[in-house]
Amino acid sequence: METPTATHSPVAVVQGEPFIELPHDLYIPPDALEVFLETFEGPLDLLLYLIRKQNLDILDIPIAEVTRQYMSYIELMQMARLELASEYLLMAAMLAEIKSRMLLPRPTEEEDEEDPRAELVRRLQEYERYRKAADELDQRPRVGREIHVALVAPVAKTLARPQPHVALPELLDAFRRVLERAQLYRHHHVLRERLSVRERMTHILARINSEKFVRFEELFNPQEGRFGVVVTFIAVLELLKEALLVVVQQEPFAPIHVKAAA
Secondary structure, three states, X not given: OOOOOOOXXXXXXXXXXXXXXXXXXXXXXXXXXXXXXXOOOOHHHHHHHHHHHOOOOOOOOOHHHHHHHHHHHHHHXXXXXXXXXXXXXXXXXXXXXXXXXXXXXXXXXXXXXXXXXXXXXXXXXXXXXXXXXXXHHHHOOOEOOOEOOOOXXXXXXXXXXXXXXXXXXXXXXXXXXXXXXXXXXXXXXXXXXXXXXXXXXXXXXXXXXXXXXXXXXXXXXXXXXXXXXXXXXXXHHHHHHOOOEEEEEOOXXXXXXXXXXX
């Protein structure tokens, strides 16, 4: 019974062909892989991070422990990208100086010397104030990021309001109301004078003009009775037929007005 051969997973696949091991003549440039540390914006930012991470008092910094942690970050950044370590090395030298000064014997009471950490604490406090102010400004709404201004130019458009068309049913309805008013008046004359439609047309044109509208009901005289208002209505229809009258109504069920044609 044959033992199965061990299979190795390929380290890479190039154009569909798997490679079990790297070629011996493979050349990898030194800058082929770069790691960018964007967590810290400078040596003070890194130092403040180490202090806050350990819940240390910024006014009583244990220089030895902070310096040890700081140098470990410096070594990591040197392996990642050497250009980033220049300004951090300056801070490392300052921490080493402060550490060495604190190892020296303390002066007597007559020789009151300032704490070697005082200047570093002042710079850290000032940096922390500016950082908080920058964070507060960054959290405020910003035009182009959270707020987008929308500019919409209004469209200048003049809307013409057409006059409603007056149909024959509207005229008949108005005439019906006139008849109802005419029924309220009764004549006791036995003889009725003859009324001419043509004469009533002339009478209507004499009462109206082309500049001012007159209510449709004002053309009728209810005291003439049913016969008189019928003759007047026929005269109005004849004038409309000959295009001598203009009838308008502002909206449905609104009063009807007439005037002479221009």
